[in-house]
Amino acid sequence: MKELEDLKNHLEGLTSLFTEYKELLGNKEQILIDGDYDELNRIVHDEEDMVISIDSAERTRRQLSTELCDTLNIRKDSSVSDIAKSLGEEEGTKFMLTIARLLECLQEISLLHYNIERMIGFQLKNIQLLRDTMTGQEKISTYNVKGGYQQDLQKKMFNGKG
Secondary structure, three states: OHHHHHHHHHHHHHHHHHHHHHHHHHHHHHHHHHOOHHHHHHHHHHHHHHHHHHHHHHHHHHHHHHHHHHHHOOOOOOOHHHHHHHHOHHHHHHHHHHHHHHHHHHHHHHHHHHHHHHHHHHHHHHHHHHHHHHHOOOOOEEEOOOOOEEEOOOOOOOOOOO
């Protein structure tokens, strides 16, 4: 069946594209760790180009999936498991293996996104703390003598005298 082969080939290509994206995110994570901000600027542009490619490939995947559903005489918005059931045991299993490889790659990408988000969030909190300390515009959080967290109720301005 041509529609099935077209979709499976496209899914394999999509998996390759996501694998490239995963490698790019791994590089981005390492660049953040190294603090190489010139390289980070370059890789962000590469990431934007990759996201555009992924978006285009995803539109094609939806179109090919709809065509396969039409051929199988099932609802156009059928899940992958519904499509696999319609294909029969042998072809359905092969189809689900292709989907499983794609999902594995997507899961790895999600983990990288999570790690990068946490790293950036940590840096943003540090920047906010430094800004608040230098400007005195916000209340500065301190520890009390007993070691518990306590909000400092005084606004303290940095006057350059220590």
